[in-house]
């Protein structure tokens with residue numbers, strides 16, 4: 001049997017078995033976020049799906065890729081330096097007296113970073129062409145920015161999944177149009193001083 005026929009049978013069999021090609025965006029936000037996305041990649045790869053991780057390199061000091069089983073991992077660097085390293089939260093998490101959700105200077109640095117990567121990726125035609133040619137069935141990213149979901153749309157990926165490694169804070173719920181009843185949804189992430197007040 002010729003090799004192309006074998007390849008065709010393999011492709012057909014994997015389709016019948018329900019194997020998908022999945023793109024996971026995992027910016028190097030921090031160790032925990034990288035491992036959260038990487039663990040999802042590992043579970044999906046173990047289940048027989050082909051999983052590619054795309055890592056916008058927000059924090060080059062984060063060296064881990066978070067996954068042992070992803071089939072491909074691509075690190076992507078912005079064309080311009082961003083303000084990601086200036087986020088106070090990244091320097092001393094215990095020195096803050098406000099939760100990250102209300103730390104607006106931090107969100108400004110985060111916004112600068114996500115917008116810079118968004119512009120760079122959308123201007124990078126060879127990258128978009130190569131991602132488009134993969135014909136991913138599913139794409140997922142954490143929901144702290146809308147940008148990656150717009151990029152998934154531009155790549156023609158119809159099934160998009162929002163993940164979150166943290167609880168759904170009120171500002172994120174608002175952004176996604178999800179109701180967040182005050183009685184049981186945390187309004188911010190309590191850190192340091194605030195944590196004492198609620199007995200943590």
Ligand SMILES: *[C@@H]1O[C@H](CO)[C@@H](O)[C@H](O)[C@H]1NC(C)=O
Pocket residue numbers: 064065066067068070071072073
């Ligand atoms: C991701 O990192 C792990 C641990 O360092 C390594 O074993 C693996 O080969 C890396 N994955 C890819 C696709 O480079």
Ligand SMILES: *[C@@H]1O[C@H](CO)[C@@H](O)[C@H](O)[C@H]1NC(C)=O
Pocket residue numbers: 080081082083112113115116119
């Ligand atoms: C982000 O900040 C850097 C450094 O201040 C600046 O050069 C860059 O233009 C900013 N990017 C955006 C999208 O605002």
